[in-house]
Amino acid sequence: MIKVLIYEDNPQLREGLTMLINGSDGFEVLASFKNCNNVLSEVDAYRPDVILMDIDMPGTNGLEGLKQIRLVNNEVKILMLTVFDDNKNVFEAISNGANGYVLKKTPPAKLLEYIQEAQSGGAPMTSSIATQVLKMFSSFHSEKGEDYHLSEREKQVLSLLVNGYSYKMIAAEMFIAIDTVRSHIKKIYEKLQVNSKSEAVAKAFKDKLV
Amino acid sequence: MIKVLIYEDNPQLREGLTMLINGSDGFEVLASFKNCNNVLSEVDAYRPDVILMDIDMPGTNGLEGLKQIRLVNNEVKILMLTVFDDNKNVFEAISNGANGYVLKKTPPAKLLEYIQEAQSGGAPMTSSIATQVLKMFSSFHSEKGEDYHLSEREKQVLSLLVNGYSYKMIAAEMFIAIDTVRSHIKKIYEKLQVNSKSEAVAKAFKDKLV
DNA sequence: GTAAAATACGCATGAATATGCGATATAAAA
């Protein structure tokens, strides 16, 4: 028996969801609320398996509720409900530990399936949401930084620079003369097209050379 | 009619998939191959809507095939097939523009559903995969770095430092004396516990202060 | 097989940085 808690401000939808879930074998609605004003004590009292959480609610909204819950409880599965696949909210919800994100217009049968999936550790998502997530995801790592053709030795030097080493320290670390360090660094600057240590360090971070 | 191309090295599975898909209304397998050695010309010749792509194949594997296709074709939907929900491969595939990622043990009915979802712009994922994606996703932005209690002015200075400004340039930019810049930077070093510009820059990147 | 890198080192010089020890003024906090 999957125990469900519902947070949804619209009374019709709240009732509809409750009836749907209570009318299905293996599901049970413990309670439903119209906002998250007392979400912590409610979750604590009812100990649900899954929470259906509307995003937009007067009072404490779903995102706030999600954050509050996750501060003290990482066990309960939280399924976000929303009307739109709004980019920002999706991101915010996922970053804060939501287990799934589905549109309200999801057909009843699908919704029950999603709840079950969430309960068993899955991450149910409406496909339009999933597409967005993948897009965001790939935008992170697609730009994998240019290749500046740094030689092995130059990479070593740069890495030491990034870790805060002075020329003197680098020389000692690499068993070479400080003047050699200089010439390496000069070459590095040429290749990275910078002209100071801190710029080189910044570029190393930006382009993920380290 | 959804036109499908299959890349799968295992002959039994390849045949099984072909029969399943061809035996279903609205689906049609155009061809199937045992590796991606000629993936570009094949995709060009058959112009499929969806490609089922196994990850592990002798010869040119699925990830390689995916990358090659995406260099010239962003339209065709590519559904990755795999035995395990291997973290690294999932990441790699998604970063390279896969539209979905499903386990081979997916039941036939589900698989057809997934193909349809992919075709209509969705991002079908086995729930265990989706969970992983969400975890990776949230790990990006959860650690928001410590707070070093930098004042507003100090944050400005640090930001300029990170962008390669010299003391002189910062003074000009902020309409203050260079000695004031010095004292700000000294304070910043104290707070960040560093003692050089490049260390401060590195720390700013590491702790996402910028 | 030759040219181009990569690696190593030296010297000189001016610019930039790090640090210390001040001062003054304002605003917020204890």
Add this chain to the structure above:
DNA sequence: TTTTATATCGCATATTCATGCGTATTTTAC
């Protein structure tokens, strides 16, 4: 009300950095 944090500025000094112009050997690439 006194302290604390912030913001501003000045001077002095030692260190570090950036740059230019060299030389020399070894490795790599075409």
